[in-house]
Structures are given as C-alpha cells and as structure tokens.
Amino acid sequence: MTAANAEVHRHLQNWHDWAHHTLILTGPEGSGKTAMAAAFEAESGGLCLDDAAEYEDTEIFHLWNRANGEHKPLLLLSSKPVSEWEIMLPDLKSRLAASLHLEIGAPDQAMIDGLFQKFFAIRGLTISEDALRYLEKRMVRSYAMVRQLAQKMDALAIESKKPINLAIAKSALGFFDADDEKVDI
Template sequence: MTAMTSQIALPLSPANGAENIVVGPSLQPVIDGLMAGHDWPYRSCILSGPARSGKSLLARWFVASDLGDALDGADRLPEDEVFHAWNRAQASGRPLLLINDAGPGQWRVTLPDLGSRLGGSMALTIPPPDEELLIQLLEEHAARRGLALGDAALAFLLPRIERSHAAAETLVETIDRLSLERKAPVTISLVRDALAQVQGAN
C-alpha cells in the first residue's frame, strides 16, 4: 500500500543519518510556495503548522537548497532579532523564512514596526496529512526504526488513526516499543494494541 507520493532527501550529519521530507498532495502547495521565495511580498514568509509536522525540517531543507535564510522558532526569538533579520532580507533581496510554532494567527508581536512588516509577509500553513501522505509518513517513521509495516497493518490503521503528523510518529514509536518488549514481529494484534495505547493516552 505504498502511497504515490514523493520525497525530498535532506542530508543531515552522519550521526543522525538522513531524513526525508515526505511530500503528498496536501503538502505540495507548501513546497511550491517555499520554492517561490523571490515572489514573496517583502521577500519574507511565515510558515506555521501543527506540532511535529516538519516545519524545522522544511527550514533546514530551505537553507540547504540555497533558497534563502531561515529563522526557526521565530515567534520565540527576541523581536529585535527578527526585525533585523527582516531588514537584512530587504537589503539583500534574499528570501527569509520565519518558522512560527505558535500557530496561524497566534504569533503576538509587541513591536509595532515588526508587526506591520510581518503582516505583509507571505503566509503558509502545513495542513493535516491527506491519506496518501499519512501512509507515507507511517512507512517513513517505520523505516527509520527498521520496522516493516505491511499492507494489512496499514489498511487496519488508516481508518482509525488520527490525521496528524504527530499521531503517525507516536503510533510508530509505540509499535516499535511493543515489538521490542514482546520480542515479536509487527502483527495486526500488536498494531491494534499500539493503537489502543495511543488513543487511551489522548
């Protein structure tokens, strides 16, 4: 049940191996928006999205691809630091990606000059994963842990799992833990128990 999605390879340090940005239909407009940095108003963009949805990973890919500069967790940085970075982007013409962890419309700026400038920036939001992307996320997280989720397990999970990046990651972590604890392969029974544990914790 491998989804017909694509991946963007993102090389990290050898200690961490390599991660892939999994791209499905729901994420493709965000990728397209990030690649069009020279068309952004004021050469700046605010990227928001749910927890564990890959905002920081996308920021690292954006910089590694030489598409521009990025400030991860920009909503938590001193406002004068963000303001100076915005001014540098205007002076250099180099796109600036600002990662907003607070959520769309939740970044509260007290510096008036910064607030007015950010208000004119491009805004992109990572949406919940569509079914194709959710399959690929489950398979990607499983592959990083050396797990193989078969078609039967994926078919069981898809109608039942919460449609979120964080849920996919947490579920695979739980499947891996149960498999190690029981010294057992990934079966429907094990997957069902993992799903019950994750749902019971929420």
C-alpha cells in the same frame, strides 16, 4: 511530498514571488517545517528562523533587515500562528502582516503512510500494509498521533519480538483509545 504539503513545496520553490521576500510557515510539531526549511536554505541561499514566535521582536526585525539588505528570502517557522506571537514593534507587526502566510494542515493518508514508513525504516523495520490500512480507518489524523503510534508500535514490537504487523497496530491503537476513555470519565 503529498497533497497535504504540495502548496507549501510550490511556494518554497517559487521564493522569488514572495511578497516582501518573506514567508511565514506555521504548522504542528512534526509536520516537516524544519526539514522543508533545510531544503529551502540549501536551494535558495535564504535565511530561516525556526520557532520564530519564541524570539524577541528586535531579533526578528534585525533578521528581516539583514535578509532584505542581502537580497535573500526569509523563511519564518512556528507552530503558533502569527496572531499569537505577541509582536509589539509596530514596524515588525506591519511587515509580518504583509508577508505571505502558509499553514501546514493535517496529514493526508499518503503523508501518514510515508511518516510511518520513514519512522520504521530509520530503525531497520517495516510496517505491514494491513497494519497501515487498519490504522488509516481508525486513527486521529495528526502528526502527533503518527509519532505516538509509531513509538508505541516500536515498543510493542521490541517487547513481543515481532514485526510491526496488524496485531501490533491494533494493540497500539487500543492503548490510545483506552487513554481517551480514561480522559472522558
């Protein structure tokens, strides 16, 4: 947990305080929604629906009624804001509007560092501090960019048979900068 998602964690731990016992959590892919939901389910015994925007109104409505009937909190996850869910049932629309809404914003530097370290630790690798400091000043701050850079650095490290160091970070970031320049032409 970092400052980037501290408010979300606080609300997930205080689910007893949720309006209508429902929280709608939105944020970009890779921002940790699913991992937070798993921890929430284990701690609260509540119900979760991942990619809620992709479900039919009636499915969400039945889950809402089930959660209320069983006196359990309900966590709805989506990469889309509720305004883009295309909800047609008036009763569901009003219930969702009255629920607590939280959005996971862009990652802060501590989150970016942690995500890189986690990505490489899973592969039995590390990323050097100078590589992290280089990237922090130059990369786009998004969960998608962290994932793309990590994958590119991993591929470059395998190709060159070298650890994830400053040279690998520069090469990986240069790859994305070159792509950006191609798009602008």
